[in-house]
Amino acid sequence: MNATAPQVPNNLVWAILTTLFCCLPAGIVSIVFAAQVNGKLAAGDIAGAQESSDKAKKWAMWSAIIGVVGIVLYIVLVMVMGVGGAMSGNY
Template identity: 65%
Template structure:
């Protein structure tokens, strides 16, 4: 009969799961430094460009550190990449929207003053 532990060995006090010390990553050490969470870009996108896409970027960027601390390195990298993607799309949407607003104002004033200049008041 096999025991889950050897009765002749002392117990592993202070050990986490799988015989690892508490706080150690079960899957091994992290593959490198924590990825950039792009929080600054997410906040700037939210404030200056596009609110809905910026909020999504903020949510994604704040989850990077939590996933990294939990040992989900691939999930943390994906969240960092998603935060960057949403911030970029928000910035692009903000710039395109601003250009469209300027074009609309120019066309409005050209039509308004163009017709006023051609009509005679005599």
């Protein structure tokens, strides 16, 4: 019988990218879960590997969302402060 191990994505690339460019705390959690996937696959824990993969993907997604929201809020804040400064009449 030819039994091959199922392919479970570890999402490590997304975890690293969201850690670097979006939200550090959530990205680190994503990296931890992504690092668990290959070890669980090697141990034969397919369900555990899939669960870690899903959690890594979820945390990477939340990290990206937090990063985008933070950037948008920063841009809005800068624009409001710029308009407030221009409206003060001290130019």
